Amino acid sequence: MTEYSSNLFGYLSEANLVSSKSSIAPTSLSMVKKSGLYDANLSKFQTTIATLTENALSNIPLPAGITKDAMILAAVKSSTTSLKARPDLLVAIQKSRYGQSNAEGMRRTLSNVHNLFQEYKKILSQMEQLEFRVMLKSNMPSSYFSESVLAYRSGAFFVDQEFDKMYKRLSMTVRLYKANRKKLQPALAELQEQNSSEMLAFNQLGTFHSKLKLYVNLWNTKSAEKAFEFPTSVDFGKLREDVYNEFFRLFRENLLLFRRKIVHDYPKSYCGTVEKRIDEPTQVMWRELLQPLIAQ
Amino acid sequence: MEGVASAIDSPVNVDIFPDVNVLITLTLNQPTFLTACQKFRDDVIRETIGVKITASVRRVFDYKVLGVNDLVGRVLGGLTNHLSVTTTRGRDELLEKATLAQCDKQILRGYFKNQILAADSELGKNQLRAVEAWVIRKFDDALRSAKNPVLLVEFLGFLFELSNDANEDFNTNYAMLHNDLQIGAPVSVNPPNSSSRSKIELAGVHDPEDIDHLASIWEYIIPQARKAVFATTDYKDVIANQAELSKLEIYCETPTYAVDAYKSLL
Numbered sequence: 001m002t003e004y005s006s007n008l009f010g011y012l013s014e015a016n017l018v019s020s021k022s023s024i025a026p027t028s029l030s031m032v033k034k035s036g037l038y039d040a041n042l043s044k045f046q047t048t049i050a051t052l053t054e055n056a057l058s059n060i061p062l063p064a065g066i067t068k069d070a071m072i073l074a075a076v077k078s079s080t081t082s083l084k085a086r087p088d089l090l091v092a093i094q095k096s097r098y099g100q101s102n103a104e105g106m107r108r109t110l111s112n113v114h115n116l117f118q119e120y121k122k123i124l125s126q127m128e129q130l131e132f133r134v135m136l137k138s139n140m141p142s143s144y145f146s147e148s149v150l151a152y153r154s155g156a157f158f159v160d161q162e163f164d165k166m167y168k169r170l171s172m173t174v175r176l177y178k179a180n181r182k183k184l185q186p187a188l189a190e191l192q193e194q195n196s197s198e199m200l201a202f203n204q205l206g207t208f209h210s211k212l213k214l215y216v217n218l219w220n221t222k223s224a225e226k227a228f229e230f231p232t233s234v235d236f237g238k239l240r241e242d243v244y245n246e247f248f249r250l251f252r253e254n255l256l257l258f259r260r261k262i263v264h265d266y267p268k269s270y271c272g273t274v275e276k277r278i279d280e281p282t283q284v285m286w287r288e289l290l291q292p293l294i295a296q
Numbered sequence: 297m298e299g300v301a302s303a304i305d306s307p308v309n310v311d312i313f314p315d316v317n318v319l320i321t322l323t324l325n326q327p328t329f330l331t332a333c334q335k336f337r338d339d340v341i342r343e344t345i346g347v348k349i350t351a352s353v354r355r356v357f358d359y360k361v362l363g364v365n366d367l368v369g370r371v372l373g374g375l376t377n378h379l380s381v382t383t384t385r386g387r388d389e390l391l392e393k394a395t396l397a398q399c400d401k402q403i404l405r406g407y408f409k410n411q412i413l414a415a416d417s418e419l420g421k422n423q424l425r426a427v428e429a430w431v432i433r434k435f436d437d438a439l440r441s442a443k444n445p446v447l448l449v450e451f452l453g454f455l456f457e458l459s460n461d462a463n464e465d466f467n468t469n470y471a472m473l474h475n476d477l478q479i480g481a482p483v484s485v486n487p488p489n490s491s492s493r494s495k496i497e498l499a500g501v502h503d504p505e506d507i508d509h510l511a512s513i514w515e516y517i518i519p520q521a522r523k524a525v526f527a528t529t530d531y532k533d534v535i536a537n538q539a540e541l542s543k544l545e546i547y548c549e550t551p552t553y554a555v556d557a558y559k560s561l562l
Contacts, residue, residue, distance in 0.1 A: 292419055
């Protein structure tokens with residue numbers, strides 16, 4: 001469970017670090033220094049985690065006994081532990097953050113982003129199975145039970161395929177750069193633009209996913225550390241439906257935005273064809289449901 | 297006003313707008329009017345015409361698709377709770393281990409019977425009947441083909457997955473159609489005002505959705521002195537009034553002839 005939880009939150013932090021320059025918050029850094037968790041070699045990473053956690057916690061009402069600072073420190077602790085166990089990732093993050101001007105470095109960075117994504121997809125898949133079972137045991141109102149399961153499943157489904165498409169395009173840009181040095185600047189500019197734009201949308205999605213989960217977890221746990229682990233049972237009676245629904249709405253909207261961005265913004269030539277056979281009776285049922293609405 | 301800049305840049309002063317029915321038919325490959333709608337799509341691609349949609353069309357399209365997705369999700373969520381209570385009397389430890397049995401079909405049937413009775417429209421009842429037929433078919437398939445006992449939670453998860461795949465497939469098809477038709481950002485983001493709506497009503501259109509779409513188009517084209525072709529399969533409310541609507545510079549056509557109408561206006 002510890003590994004699962006640190007990866008879960010780590011995904012957000014690491015993906016952010018690979019793709020964008022996070023702002024540094026001096027107050028967060030000083031808090032980490034005072035806590036004894038500070039590691040000089042990882043100061044930027046730790047500060048970024050602290051900043052991201054602070055952002056993720058914005059607008060989330062905290063239960064009595066859990067403070068924002070305690071949550072930030074718990075996040076820094078679990079993410080630092082996770083990162084120290086992955087030196088390859090640390091190298092990739094540092095290279096992408098501090099500049100890597102050759103194509104091979106770019107390729108490795110992309111490869112790492114891709115691996116992160118695969119890992120995230122795997123975790124999502126495990127998470128949805130777990131959540132499906134937990135929700136069956138919980139008192140979650142059926143009105144939003146199905147939506148949550150569908151949304152998580154939806155995330156797990158398209159994240160894999162759509163990211164593959166994005167990854168292929170990024171790889172192609174790097175190959176273009178390698179093949180023709182005259183195109184160095186446009187290709188790099190394109191790479192940066194594609195990377196930042198899509199990764200920003202993806203990070204945004206990750207943020208709202210984290211917010212939704214953090215809210216549910218926070219109100220079903222007794223300590224800040226435990227809030228980063230998935231609860232074994234969820235009491236939805238402890239949650240405010242309006243808060244839950246608002247976070248869920250934001251998550252779903254960003255899910256759709258990200259999906260649209262990836263599907264619409266990439267030319268077909270980069271996307272290839274998606275090999276997936278849809279179950280025919282299910283498709284027929286969908287048609288039956290929609291047909292009368294066309295005539296309405 | 298997001299369309300003004302492109303309109304000024306473009307030498308063409310005609311826009312082509314598809315109705316919701318055309319978009320759904322093409323996205324789902326619905327058999328009714330499919331040949332006409334496919335001809336429209338192919339004509340648009342061949343002539344490299346950038347299609348426009350109004351925000352009202354996009355809104356209704358999303359509403360209908362989300363409505364179907366929500367309906368299936370709601371039914372499956374309710375079914376899950378019902379099975380949990382009925383088959384294991386709410387005992388969690390039994391639910392985890394519960395397997396599908398032939399006698400569960402009566403429980404499923406009972407659930408749908410109550411839901412259908414409670415539905416307040418014939419359309420709602422028929423939609424529930426369609427979901428019921430699908431669930432029972434999958435239930436029979438699961439019992440028939442499984443070599444080992446099928447866990448109830450796995451069966452329910454499977455239904456969610458199938459439904460979600462169909463939804464994803466629909467979304468992907470729409471995204472491809474969006475690319476094929478080169479649909480830009482929706483125009484006329486604000487709902488049309490009452491004066492524009494009245495003009496459309498006076499032309500003989502009475503359906504509120506159609507009035508919204510046509511009034512939105514009118515508000516988009518008139519300030520720019522443009523013309524519009526509205527491609528629709530709505531014969532009764534829209535095509536029947538095409539002569540009156542053309543006086544407003546909105547040329548309503550079936551998908552079969554929509555691109556011809558567009559070219560004749562150039």
